[in-house]
Structures are given as C-alpha cells and as structure tokens.
Amino acid sequence: MEPSIDPKNGFSSKTKTYQSLRPPVPLPPETLPLSASAHSLSLLLRNPSPPETTTLLIDAKTGNRLSAAQFLRHVESLAAYLQSNLNLSKGDTAFILLPPSIEVPILYFSLLSIGVVISPANPLSTKSEIFHQIQLSNPSIAFATSSTAGKFPSTASFHRGIVLLDSLAFRPMMATTSTGRFDLNKVRVNQSDPAAILYSSGTTGRVKGAILTHRNLIALIGGYYEMKPEATEENPPPDVSLMTLPLFHVFGMFMCVRAVALAEAVVMMERFDFEVMLKAIEAYKVTYMPVSPPLVVAMAKSDLVAKYDLSSLRLLGCGGAPLGKEVAERFVARFPDVEIVQGYGLTESTGSAARTMGPDESKQYGSVGRLAENMEAKIVDPITGAAMPPGHQGELWLRGPIIMRGYAKDEEATANTLEPDGWLKTGDLCYFDSDGFLYIVDRLKELIKYKAYQVPPAELEQLLQSHPKIADAAVIPYPDEEAGQIPMAFVVRKPGSNLNEAEVIDYIAKKVAPYKKIRRVAFVNSIPKNPSGKILRRELVDQALSSASAKL
Template sequence: MPHRSPFPDVEIPDLPLHELVLAGAADRGDALALVDGAGPDGLRVTYAQLDTAVRRLAAGLAEWGLRKGDVLALFSPNTVAFPIVLYAASMCGATVTTVNSLYTVDEITAQLRDCGARVLVTVSPFLDRAAPAADAAGVDEVLVCDRAEGRRSILELMASTAPEPRVPIDPASDVVVLPYSSGTTGRAKGVMLTHRNIVANLVQTHSAVRLGPGETTVAVLPFFHMYGLTTLLNHPLHLGATVVVLPRFDLERFLAVIQEHRVTRASVAPPIVLALAKNPLVDRYDLSSLRTVLSAAAPLDQELAEAAARRVGCPVVQGYGMTELSPCSHVVPDHDEATPPGTVGKLVANTECRVVDPATGEDTDGVGELWIRGPQVMRGYLGRPEETDALVDRDGWLHTGDVGRVDDRGNFFVVDRLKELIKYKGYQVPPAELEAVLLSHPGIADAAVIGTAVDGEEVPKAFVVRSRDAADLDAGAVLAFVAERVAPHKKVRAVEFVDSIPKSAAGKILRRELRERERARTAG
C-alpha cells in the first residue's frame, strides 16, 4: 500500500520556472535578493534589479539567437549572475545544462556534445577549460559573466535595447534544466527536468518549509547541483528571502557570513556538518541567528548531527531526494517538534512512496527499496529511453535504489542503498566511469571500483589487475593517472592490486563480493 504525504495536495501552477520565481520580484522593490558573500563589501542585488537584469539578458540572448529548444551550458561557480543567466535562458524557452565547476576539459566536452549545447556561459578563470571544451564540442560561442579579452560578456548582452522575448512554453513538456546525474549506476546522463517538474517541487515544499521575506540563507552548495539550485536559489527567491552567495566552501568565511548577515537557514552537506560539530573556529562566531540547518546530498550520521546541533544552537535535520526528483521527496518539517533521530523526514505534498521488498517486488512493512511517484519525477534521461524505463516504471514509480523504512507517523529513514554509486562528500562518483579511465592505462589489465570507508568518509577504491608487462606499476602511479583525467571529487583514493576481478557468468563485475572482502579486511 503506497504511503502518501501527510500534507494536503497543492495545486501546481501552470507556469514556466522564471514566471513563478520572479512573480513578485518587481513588487518587492529594494528588498535584497542576492548578496555576493565572498567579501564584506560584495555586490548586492535587489529584487527589482534582479527582475530587470533577467529581462534585459533574455532580450540580449534572444537577439544573439538563442531560441526555444536550444541548450545553454552554464559552467560557473556560485555567483550572483548564475540565477540571472538561468532565468533569462528560461524566458527564451531554452534549456540550461549546468556543468560541474570541477570538471576537466574532457568531461565538459562530453557533456556539451551529449546535450548539443549552442552556447557556453562561464567566468574568466574557467576559460582555460571552457574554451577548449567548447571548441571540441562545436559550441557556437563562449560568453563570460565578468570580463575577458576577446570574449563577449553577458553585461554587453544586457545592454541590448531589443524587446524581451515572448515565447510560448508548455510547462508540462518543455525542459528548462538539464543537470547531469549518474542515477543509480553508470555514466552521467542528462536529466530532463521540465518547468512543471521544478515548479511542482517548489510549491510541494511550502507546507513543510517556512521560508519567506525577512529570512536569509547562505548559498555554499554548488548551484550546478539540483540540491543547491532548488534549495538555495529557486526556493528562497520564489518566496522573497535573501540569498548570500559563496563561490566555494571556506569554513571561516561561511561562519563570518552567518554572523554578518544574520543568516536564519543553512542548507549543507555532511562534510560541513562535520566541521560545525568539531572545528574550533565555530566557537569564535555568533551563530545565534540560525533557526535550521538542513543536510542532504548524502547520509548524515545521527551522532554527528546532534553534536553539530549542540554547537550551533539549532536543529540539524535531514532531507532526501535525487536529481531525478527535481530534487526533493522528503524533508523534516520546520514545525515538527517530535522528529525522531535519523529521519530524512516526511513526504512532501502530492507525493507517494512505496517500500518494496527487492526480492519479491511486493510492498513491505519492514525495510525495502523506496519507490517515489509525484509531479517532481523527471521527464526522463536525454537520449536514453532504455535507462529511463529502467528507473521509472510504466506506472510512474521511480525506483530510487535506496533502502529505507517508515514509522507509524510517516517519518522515513534511509538505511542503505541498492545502487553502487559512491557518494564522496555529497558528490556522485560512478564506479563505471572510473573503471573506464583505469582500463585506458596500458599497464592495467582489469579493474573494479567500490566505495570504502576511510576516516568515516566513503571514498573510491580501485582493485587493479596489472598487465603482464607492468609488474612495476605501483599505487602512486595509478592514483596520479586517474587524478589527471577526472574532477577532484572523483579521484581514486586507494588502490589494491589483485590477481583477478570477480565477475558473473555474464561478465558483470561482482562489486558485492569486493565490498564483502573489504568489510572483512577492515573488521579484522
């Protein structure tokens, strides 16, 4: 029997993303929308200025030639320009594919080719990667958000006197954001999120999350990730809150921003919770303005959450979701005073969840795989119908690959996962991608990658079979080889040389056997 959200269903506005988020922007006038938090005198953008900037950039992009259905790639750290580009492209009817700011040239090129991006918007410090990737992928032009010699800036496009575009958009079918996710396994795939997917997820959370004018959040999670994009941009800007933007995580600056701007809400990942719980810097700052710290993107140890809550003086709670869910399906409600330890919360409005026994495919009252259904479920993977069908069944249930349970009050707990995806500090690391990199080394005959625990953090570990003529290949050489070819969060952190990789009769790597071997080794 499916579990339903305890919150009443809400009506999903039939609006494009930019219209919903900016609906009240002009009327909010001088209320602060965005603040550059990198320094004490950072740029401040009011809601009226945000509204004007989006409309002017949309006009400039349309004059440039951006049309409905085109793909604009946004490769940038967190900046106040990021939402302006996002919503301007939305006004043009284009799709924005967000690119991981840590990606290498090869990884950027692969994404640009896969989605057929026409234009790439970046920042000048990223041009050393953006320019060669754009050239290799055949992108029409690289624009910058700041200034760079020989490159047009979005500031020039915003000076356009052309009328703002009036583009017919079907919120139910038109894709507005195309982040890349590995789903439950394999290489990264473009996740097609429609206007309706994201708009639905915004209004679904209203009953549980009390955020609005007068509140301030600190945006330290990357906007290229759906967790950051929705929780730290779309949601607070839609509700009239102030977003203090940080380009990267630096604990001292993060704490200073909370103190200086009287931040009321922080959305983070477990490594930041760890810092809040243990780093002595925390005691030097006044964090009394904080009302809630939300952790997501990876499982959070309950003892760690409680330790951090004691240090910062407010609840540290969890949420649950995935990119394919736009991204939220569960959250601990702000007003829930009887939250049990370790829960990821209750289902958001308009959402159903089944707990399914993986062995029988039947619903269970115990522990099972979580299946989610609701308007936030993605349209599908770009150009990969078979992989879409493998994740979302014909009845609309998205099979998360995560194992959990639910108590009699509708609180869900994620206890394990079926999927083999490694989560390193909240980032997705697909084993198959690392295995492909390893196998490109001439001295490696075979390889497999699993997640293993090192100092309480899950990290990628490679099991490597040397080629016959590579007896002198050592772990350092393997680590360096992979590090040169992937983003920092994907690096292999440990190597073990083995005689063979366990595989099924069909040739599938039996990672379960490697994990069991690893657990036995660490236990011994």
C-alpha cells in the first residue's frame, strides 16, 4: 500500500480518493473473449463435488431439484435451440417478463452464453411502463408466460416472436438431444460486450436502461468467488440459499449468477409469501438468504416465526435499502446465531460497491460496510466539488470494473452520471468513518425507496398533474417501518374541487405498478418551490413529519 494511503480507512491524502481495504482480486485479461455465463460455469465446475451430485436449483413449491450437471445440459440445449431454431445471435436483445422459477436462471445463462443481451422487467409493470422499456432496449425477442404476455403493447414488434415459458413448446427446447449440445465457448463474446439492460430510475426522472457488460458481471462474481470463506467443520459455508428477491432486479439477478458460480443450491419461490418462506427455510434447511430491510423487520416482529424450525439459518445478506440500527439489533436479539451482513450498490454498479464481511464487521450497525474489492471511491462536496476525507459528508462517487457502460439511448443521462475518467456519481449523500466503513446519510437524488424498489417522484407528479381536479402536486418519501419509505402526495385542489384522499390514491393505483402507488395524501394551498420552479421537497418532508408528531 502506498505511504499516502491510510491503512485503517484506505483514504489517500495525495489523490483524495478511497482505495478498497480488501485484497485485490485477479480478473481475466480484458482482451480475453469470455461471457459472464462461461466464466460462472467454469467456476462452478471447479467445485470439488461432482456436478451430478451438486444440487443447484430447488423449486420451493414442488420440491423438484436440478443438479449442476442437469443445469449445464439444459443451458447448453436451450442455447443451441435459441441459436439454430430462433436465429438468435450476438447483439440481439431479449425482453424478459417472467415471475421467478427454476427456468429463469437457465434462460439467463443460455442467452448470455450466445451473446444475447438480457433485459428483464418487473411483471407487475403497466403497459405504458413496458412500452417505455421496450423503446429503450429495442428487443428482437420476448420471453413471458401466458399471464404476463398480455402486458406487451400491441405496437411492440418482436422479430423473433414471443416464447411462453409455461407453454408445452418450451420444455423440449431445454431437452438434451444428441445434436442439441452447445459449446459454451463457441460464440466469441467479448467481455466489453453488453450482457444486460436493467431498468433503473437513475438519479432523476423516468426509468432508464443501465447497460451492464459481461466484464461487469465477471468482476462482480470474481470478487465473491475469491472472498468466499474457507469451509471448516465448525463453519461450513452457506450452501443452501433461498431466493426471496425478484430476478429482474439487479440484486436478484447477480445473486442468481453468484449462486451458480459458488455451487450453492438456490431454493426458488414463484411468488413471495412470508409463511411459505418460513416453511421453505425449515423444509430445505436454508442457511443463507439475500433480503431487503422490510423482510428483516418482519422476521424480527412476526409471531409466525416461532411456528417453524429456522435453526439452519446462519446468514442474511441485506441490501436494496439501508437497514436501521434498531431493526438490526431487534433481529439479532431474536436470532442470536444468525449473522446479518449489509451491502450497498446500485443497478449502475452491478448491484455492489460496499459490504460488511464477517462477524466483527457485521456489528457495525448502520454502516453498509467497507468498499468492495477492486473499487475506488470519492466523497465529493456537492457545493464546492472538493473531495473529502473521512468523517465528512458528500456525494459518493465510485470507480471500478463493476461500473456500467452507460444508459441505453440516453446520452444526456449517461454524461450527467458518468465522468469521462470513469467515476459514477451515485447521487447519495455519504461519508466514510476513520475505519473505512461507509454510511449512507440521505439521497441527493430524489428517489423514494419502497421495499428496495425505486420510485421516482417526478413520474408520479406528472400523473397527478394530469388529473382534472388537481392544480399542482408534489411527491415525497414518508418514513414507514415496514416498507422503509412510502410515496406521499401533497396535492393542491383546483378551485371548487372536493377531491378526497381515496380518489387520489385510486387514480394513481390504476396507472402504475403496485410498489409505486401513492399511500398517503395531504391537501395544501400551494407547493413550495425555489425561483427556478424546483420543488422544495425538504420543506414538505419536514411539514409531513411535524404534522405526524403533532398528532402523537
């Protein structure tokens, strides 16, 4: 380590940047042709247990299991079919509108192995939201189920058609035949090629398509692979994980790819249900779960938990939104043998950037951990632009091999988010402490985090302002113990209107996905704005909180 770098926190007094305190992880040469799929499967095959006896996927509902050998054969067969029968080739994009199932990881790996860009979206999205996403990604094929296919707008044109995973035609596509094998290294996929377009609200405004490359995924998975703890008799590694996360979300997608690389068995739930989750932990002896904070709250408070044997659970990986100290302490008091590790990342950083590792770091409640391997960070004063030392707040900037290429079809947003020298501006107000732990203070960007989903206020404000009885409106995050934050609307009625809260909530509910719904409304005479017309959201947040405390 350079003399100018503080070994306690990684801060360089010379460059004013933070270096990761984790050991650097060696990555394949960037010029080596390699898909994220081939890379993860090569790591899987290094697992000492034979592929035939290594369970990789478990259907929570049916108990159906897939071994690593079966998974590999399905990936090879499906890749061969997609290439030869549907004429999919490198550079095509696949729009994916699917609920979780054990077929989804097979589909992801098959598409990635032939260089097709995967673009998964939330099956709960509305037609107008899906239309916008299709415009960004320009897909040539879509994968859906009979229940989600109806969401595609009639104007959407998929040149290679729509494949329904719950149709009788899909299963034979994965079936192994003597000629249906596919060499995973046959297609020359460069690490710099796009692997996925994932939908993110970015720093402001409408949904954007973040372009992640194969290199981004390879760097991310390489870090997890190299950092996995050594297995011992007293401390076997987490080897059965339960997927509670949506697979279209960056957190769910990378945890899925990671589990394959690390040869972990993944229990898949078709739809999330709290008691079904508890039953699955007991039935399949789940040791590890990636979760969002609301699930930690539920486990700490629910009476249902006592009905099930959760003794196999050893580790929760919490991300998607900050986990409060009180919630973490309440959980640990109830589950003293379960460690919670926290992490921080954005869609634009392939879902990672910082995390806690090990029992000592996990006790740093309130922190999202230390900077991930191979990463650099800056804390930039949003007013002066100066890079700040430990203990000082500013916007977090990140640089490293997991940072996205940019936003699809949005050069302006890309230029506003990515600096020419590779720094990603996160829009989050943060600081590092003297030991290199990162703390998220607030969001400079105006997104609302509802159960780890991003809700852009501007989108809801535009919809509210389209209501004939509304003169003006603003949307803010309102704190909620279960969801983290909920969207709250401040509404100015048109003169003579008697519009009520239920009408406002119902109007928006019909136009957006469930997680974006307005859940609280206050009627006001005017919306506070600065001279340029920008809504002074902080004033409204203070008004909402003071009004709530006055009612207590």
